[in-house]
Amino acid sequence: MGGVTALAHHLTIGQVAERSGVPHTTLRFYEDRGLISAERTAGNQRRYPRATLRRIAFIRSAQRVGLSLDDIAEALSTLPAHSAPTKADWTKLSKRWRTELDTRIDALQRLRDSLTTCIGCGCLSLRACGLFNQQDQLAEYGPGAPKLKAASEGGI
Amino acid sequence: MGGVTALAHHLTIGQVAERSGVPHTTLRFYEDRGLISAERTAGNQRRYPRATLRRIAFIRSAQRVGLSLDDIAEALSTLPAHSAPTKADWTKLSKRWRTELDTRIDALQRLRDSLTTCIGCGCLSLRACGLFNQQDQLAEYGPGAPKLKAASEGGI
DNA sequence: GTCGAACTTCGACTTAACTGGAGGTCATGG
DNA sequence: CCATGACCTCCAGTTAAGTCGAAGTTCGAC
Numbered sequence A, B: 001m002g003g004v005t006a007l008a009h010h011l012t013i014g015q016v017a018e019r020s021g022v023p024h025t026t027l028r029f030y031e032d033r034g035l036i037s038a039e040r041t042a043g044n045q046r047r048y049p050r051a052t053l054r055r056i057a058f059i060r061s062a063q064r065v066g067l068s069l070d071d072i073a074e075a076l077s078t079l080p081a082h083s084a085p086t087k088a089d090w091t092k093l094s095k096r097w098r099t100e101l102d103t104r105i106d107a108l109q110r111l112r113d114s115l116t117t118c119i120g121c122g123c124l125s126l127r128a129c130g131l132f133n134q135q136d137q138l139a140e141y142g143p144g145a146p147k148l149k150a151a152s153e154g155g156i
Numbered sequence C: 001g002t003c004g005a006a007c008t009t010c011g012a013c014t015t016a017a018c019t020g021g022a023g024g025t026c027a028t029g030g
Numbered sequence D: 001c002c003a004t005g006a007c008c009t010c011c012a013g014t015t016a017a018g019t020c021g022a023a024g025t026t027c028g029a030c
Helices: A013-020 A024-032 A051-064 A069-076 A087-120 A130-141 B013-020 B024-032 B051-064 B069-076 B087-120 B130-141
Strands: A046-049 B046-049
Touching: A013 A024, A013 A046, A013 A051, A024 A051, A046 A051, A051 A069, A051 B087, A069 A087, A087 B051, A087 B087, B013 B024, B013 B046, B013 B051, B024 B051, B046 B051, B051 B069, B069 B087
Parallel strands: none
Antiparallel strands: none
């Protein structure tokens, strides 16, 4: 119960869980997957630097828009694990993701617009619309569960 | 092997699989989940109306942008299962999804822009940026695996 | 120095979305 | 009429992302 104090800039897992809204079980899971990391006390307990909160916010944001933890882990690997990222760090990350995010935004807009445009243009079959055409080109990039083997040119 | 003929506007599962690019196993799976349906021959084999191809294209598009099969199933339940959807059908579907899709597009753009904007404005902590703020509001809307229960406004 | 909350590991379970195999049935060109 | 390939059902396995519980350890306020 009492006041958990802990060295000002080192947060316990419970504190991080509370502040980030991410369950502590999930934080350990993220650690397993290499998304975050922590120092340990003499007694083997985790202590997180504040920068971790930022990392977690980023992870959740990226997840919300449909990116996998593997993709996110790869991107995050370019950021320093324990200190606050520098401008250069962000720029690097930004470059890698820009295209990927643009593609996804495009797909979403396409879907949304198809719902209207296809009606407007009378091509109810969708056949001439972006919806269909994208389908073919992005082909196996499709849905998201198992294997996802090849995955193409790696870069996210 | 030979020419699989079948009544012109009724496709076999193999034909649908080939034309849609979706494995036949997955087509049966989709049927279980109520996403598509088929008539049966006297011998109990599936025969799909052509409109099914459109449904499948829609399903895959929606999945690609991160919607769950449950969400998609719900939306599709407003469309006629066997005939081509009418303009009114599409309009109904469109209305239901518009907001949802807009929200997702927004989140994506926010993430993308955060990668640049946060650098530009110097708030490397992201704390003042959309990334963080959205987090709270969309809260439980978040990641996608099990339960998804209360989740609360945790606040990152 | 002790007591309870918070922490530790580890392994089993869950959900979503498939994927694959076994074992049997249907359809059709020769 | 029969071989072969496409189809059928059922069920078990996989991957991703968690989630839960047991059993034991550490922390820190009293």
